[in-house]
Amino acid sequence: MMRAFPFLPFVLWACAVVGAQSASPSVLIIHDVTVIDATGAPAQPHRTMIVRDGKIEAVGISAESLDGKVAGVHVDGTGKFLIPGLWDMHVHMVFGDWFPRGKEVTLPLFIANGVTGVRDMGGELEVLQQWRKEIAAGTLIGPRIVMSGPMLDGPQPRFPSSIAIKTPEDGRRAVADLKRRGADFIKLQSLIPREAVFAIAEEARKQGIPFVGHVPDSVRASEASNAGQKSFEHLIGVFEGSSPLEDRFIKGPKTEGQFLSTYDPTLAAALFTLLAKNQTWQCPTLVWERGGNLIDETGFADDTRAKYAPAYWKDVTWKRFTEEIVHEYSTDDLATRKRFIEIELKVVNAMHRAGIPFLAGTDTPPGVYVFPGFSLHEELQRFVAAGFTPMEALQTATLNPAKFLGTDDRLGTIEKGKVADLVLLEANPLDDIRNTQKIAAVIVNGRYLSRADLDKMLAGVEAAAKIK
Numbered sequence: 001m002m003r004a005f006p007f008l009p010f011v012l013w014a015c016a017v018v019g020a021q022s023a024s025p026s027v028l029i030i031h032d033v034t035v036i037d038a039t040g041a042p043a044q045p046h047r048t049m050i051v052r053d054g055k056i057e058a059v060g061i062s063a064e065s066l067d068g069k070v071a072g073v074h075v076d077g078t079g080k081f082l083i084p085g086l087w088d089m090h091v092h093m094v095f096g097d098w099f100p101r102g103k104e105v106t107l108p109l110f111i112a113n114g115v116t117g118v119r120d121m122g123g124e125l126e127v128l129q130q131w132r133k134e135i136a137a138g139t140l141i142g143p144r145i146v147m148s149g150p151m152l153d154g155p156q157p158r159f160p161s162s163i164a165i166k167t168p169e170d171g172r173r174a175v176a177d178l179k180r181r182g183a184d185f186i187k188l189q190s191l192i193p194r195e196a197v198f199a200i201a202e203e204a205r206k207q208g209i210p211f212v213g214h215v216p217d218s219v220r221a222s223e224a225s226n227a228g229q230k231s232f233e234h235l236i237g238v239f240e241g242s243s244p245l246e247d248r249f250i251k252g253p254k255t256e257g258q259f260l261s262t263y264d265p266t267l268a269a270a271l272f273t274l275l276a277k278n279q280t281w282q283c284p285t286l287v288w289e290r291g292g293n294l295i296d297e298t299g300f301a302d303d304t305r306a307k308y309a310p311a312y313w314k315d316v317t318w319k320r321f322t323e324e325i326v327h328e329y330s331t332d333d334l335a336t337r338k339r340f341i342e343i344e345l346k347v348v349n350a351m352h353r354a355g356i357p358f359l360a361g362t363d364t365p366p367g368v369y370v371f372p373g374f375s376l377h378e379e380l381q382r383f384v385a386a387g388f389t390p391m392e393a394l395q396t397a398t399l400n401p402a403k404f405l406g407t408d409d410r411l412g413t414i415e416k417g418k419v420a421d422l423v424l425l426e427a428n429p430l431d432d433i434r435n436t437q438k439i440a441a442v443i444v445n446g447r448y449l450s451r452a453d454l455d456k457m458l459a460g461v462e463a464a465a466k467i468k
Contacts, residue, residue: 026072026073026446027050027070027073028051028072028075028443028448029051029070029073030048030049030075030077031076031078032046032077032078033049033078033081034047034082034428035047035059035060035081036081036082036391036394036428036429037059037415038084038394038413039399039415040391040395044060047059047060047082049082049414050072052446053446054419054445054447055418055446056414056415056418056420057416058416059416073448075424075441077424079426080425080426081424081427082414082424082425083429083436084398084411084412084413084414085114085115085116085398085442085443086116086117086423086436087115087143087401087402088110088119088364088376089119089231089359089361089401090283090364091120091121091362091363091372092122092363092365092366093106093118093145094120094128095161096159097160098316098366099317099366100312103131104460104461105461106372108141108142109371109372109374109458109461110142110372110373111373111442111449111457112458112461113372113373113374113376113437114423115376116423117143117401117411118143119146119147120146120147121212121213122150122151122187122189123147123148123149123150124149125149125178125182128145128149129147131145132145141444146405147183149178149181149182150162150163152175152186152200153165153190153191154191154193155191155193157189158189166193167195168195168199170196172202174200176203183209184209185230187213188200188211188212188213190216190217194218194219197224197227198219201227201228204228205228211228211229212230212232213232214232214233214236219250220237220240220250221237221240221241221275222274224237225275226278229280231280231282231283231359232275234284234285234289235284235344238268238282238351239259239263240254241268241271242259242263242265243259243262243263244262245262255331255332256293257340260336260339268350275354279356280356281357281358281400283359284358284361285361285363285379286344286345286348286379286383287362287375287378287379287382288363289344290382291368291370292325293341294337294338295368296334297334299369300314300369303369305374307465308458308462309371310467311465313365317365318368321368346386349386352387352392357404358396358400359396359404360383360393360397360400362375362376362379379396379397380436381393381433381434384433390429390430390433394429394430398412399412399413421443421445422443423436423441423443424440424441424443425438425439425440442454
């Protein structure tokens with residue numbers, strides 16, 4: 001087992017995040033708004049904020065002190081609530097050719113939903129880098145992007161945007177090559193051979209690049225954490241490591257029913273203590289977990305968001321995923337799967353209480369019926385259902401991503417000097433986390449997008465989705 005180690009400072013990663021939008025030259029003044037800064041402090045009513053050149057210049061000043069001297073765009077925030085821009089920390093925007101029209105559909109859906117930053121967990125590196133350049137130049141509206149490029153998987157990868165790893169040498173070579181090509185981190189998939197996993201961890205430390213992703217089937221969650229894996233996705237490895245059958249699960253098939261029947265609170269507590277000690281972040285993708293387990297109860301019939309999804313997504317890619325889930329994963333009866341979803345929330349709560357840090361992510365759009373932007377708000381609701389306070393849930397998509405990326409001196413909260421990625425809400429999310437969906441405006445690097453602007457953006461997405 002490898003010893004846990006800290007990565008080198010994320011200098012390049014941080015630069016990519018903060019430099020992902022061109023600065024807006026205009027001045028924005030929001031009057032008489034309630035600020036929810038995501039630091040954990042109580043809501044601050046009747047504040048006036050000045051944004052200049054894409055950064056927060058002042059927050060909390062009185063309206064009288066302005067005395068009409070500040071020229072710029074003035075917004076009446078009376079009765080409204082301001083939160084930091086949201087992050088979706090598990091997305092796939094260019095997943096081979098499986099989700100076409102990402103530029104015209106996925107990017108604007110994020111912004112229209114207040115998602116001003118994303119962590120792309122597997123995609124076409126050069127395409128994503130080009131998007132990031134266009135966003136930085138101001139010729140394209142989109143979120144800040146950090147990206148892995150292609151995922152590392154086993155000898156026969158299951159998904160596009162993947163690199164086949166057969167040997168430890170393959171793993172080392174892939175890490176070094178992705179670092180050279182400008183990837184911000186390394187993403188692991190499930191089928192990587194055991195010795196290659198540890199070779200990847202060693203090379204990642206040598207290259208000074210984080211690695212995240214699935215806990216590969218060939219290793220234990222405790223081993224991945226001790227080897228320095230910075231985040232686990234989908235709670236993979238957690239139920240396995242909470243069972244006396246962990247060795248059997250590593251070698252063969254496993255089901256939710258088996259997880260439930262063999263879950264050992266003592267083993268779970270020991271694992272949680274280790275993950276908290278190592279500060280191994282968790283991105284549980286709870287909306288995707290619920291959707292995948294309850295896929296036989298899911299459909300488009302009453303979902304108004306379906307108009308934003310291109311036909312290819314619905315008729316080809318999501319159908320492919322649905323068939324795979326039904327035949328390979330959802331083998332337990334529906335009652336068992338529903339019970340698993342309930343227990344999963346209790347496990348997340350126990351991990352949270354143990355001091356393990358969490359990130360909000362959705363696995364959009366590969367998660368069947370997981371819609372870019374929209375589903376991030378559902379993810380926050382699932383965290384509250386798991387026992388998080390509304391503030392704690394909000395932090396999984398604001399402060400926590402900034403801490404994870406090492407950019408909390410510039411992003412993640414509403415404070416003087418920080419980047420002006422903000423969401424203006426019609427109602428208080430601390431009263432009801434569902435209020436994050438009541439968006440009045442989005443501010444992207446100081447650029448003000450009104451509700452009318454966002455509605456035009458959504459209309460454009462709907463039109464793009466209809467193109468054959």
